[in-house]
Amino acid sequence: MALASDRERLLGDRTLxxxxFSDAWRATVDPWLVTRFEEAVAAAAPAxxxxxxxxxxxxRGELAPGSDLDLLLLHDQRQAPAEVAEAIWYPIWxxxxxxxxxxxxxxxxxDLAAEDLDTATALLSARRLAGDEALVGELVDATRALWTKRAKRLLGQLRESVAARQAQHGEVAFLLEPDLKExxxxxxxxxxxxxxxxARPVxxxxxxxxxxxxxxxxxxxxVELHRASGRANDRLTLQDQDAVAKAFGLxxxxLMARVAHAGRTVAWIADEAWDRVASSLSTSISLLGWRSQKRAPGLVVREGQVLFEGSVDPxxxxxxxxxxxxxxxxxxxxxxRSTLTRLVDRCP
Structure with a gap:
């Protein structure tokens, strides 16, 4: 089975x-990789x-047409199984x-995840394709333990990374040509x-x-942007918007109204969540246990947010x-958000 030709066939199927499309592509890639792994292990017979x-x-199972295949060959020996790795990597290339x-x-x-945020985040979505199930379970458990044990440091690094990325790539909801990913x-x-x-409930x-x-x-x-542009492109340019919209019958x-709505939703939730994280990092009080502080009749400030007290009716x-x-x-x-919603509903 040739992956490249199967990918082109799936891209040509406009019902996907x-x-x-992503589900169909993953359903094609997964068994192909399992076969390559099994053949490589059978030939090399690693210890x-x-x-x-x-x-x-x-x-995560998210495969757009231009997505990378991010793979980890996991083993428990002193010497890396290079022969097995090469027998898997080269057919992909x-x-x-x-x-x-x-x-x-x-x-x-x-060890690498403890020093490298990208590795630490990538391992959170580890998914076994083939091989020893218990070994993958050890990786999953160790990754979860790392994020729990080093929650404060990892959250601080992640927050800084998010802020830097957002400053560089602009807002999905307000740009004429938004970057859908970054x-x-x-x-x-x-x-x-x-x-x-x-790391913590946020x-x-x-x-x-x-x-x-x-x-x-x-x-x-x-997904449809990759298909329309013919490359791994995440910026929804003006020249591609008509073709992408057509795929959805829009x-x-x-299309851009839908994208903007989704972008606003994500940004709003993310802003509030990272505010809570920032508050937790700057105090010794736990994230979900930050005491409410009454600031005015009917109003409290909790976890960096202004909330109505009880069932107060504006x-x-x-x-x-x-x-x-x-x-x-x-x-x-x-x-x-709950405060804004109540104000809108009760004070039109």
Missing amino acids: VGRA GRISLVAVGGFG DEGLKLGHSVRTVTEAM GRGGLRDVHALAWAQA LEEGDAAALAEAERTLFEVR SADQ ANRPDLVFETAVVAATKQARIA
Whole structure:
């Protein structure tokens, strides 16, 4: 089975839009890799345990047409199984596919993850493709333990990384040509929140569902952008917007409205989550246990957000609109989404 020709066949099937293409492509790639692994192991007969693991975006099962195959050959011997690795990597390159690859023991992977944020985040989505299941389980357990044990340091590094990336790539919701992956409110922000969640709970009730819906929109558009442009391109340029929109039966304006809505949703949730992280990093108080502080009648500041106290009804307290703004400004706190929603609903 030739992966390159199968990929072209799937790309030519216009019924496979967005996630449907990704699922079909993954269902093609996974067994092909399993076969390469089994053939390589049978030929080399390596000592000890060995496994083939998908990590990063491939581990999450997110395969756009131009996505890399991020793979880890996991083993437990002193000497790396180079013969097995080469027998897997070279056929992938021969197919013209992009490959991110490494060969490590669990200890080696953890040592690198402790020093390298990209490795630490990639391992969070480790997914066994073939080989020793228990060995992969050890990797998964060790990765979770690392994120729990070093939560404060990893969250600090992750927060800095997010801020730097957003400053460089602009906002998905407001650019004419947004970067669907790296922009503020893009897919990488969704991933970063999932990574942060591995360290400490940073999301509020309802956030996960809203993020999942926004992520699906952005990912499906990214898939069709790769198809339309013929390359691994994450910036939705003006010249590609009509073709991408057509795949969904939309106009370009309708497509961009969907993208903007998804970007705003992600950015809003992410901003609040990272504010909570920042507050937790700057105090000795735990993230979810930060004490409420009453700042005005009917208002409290908790976890860096201005909230209504109890069941207070702003319809009966017109002054709360002004008081909310004053507290937010003087205490440098964000007005919580629940507060804004209640103000909109009760003070039209």
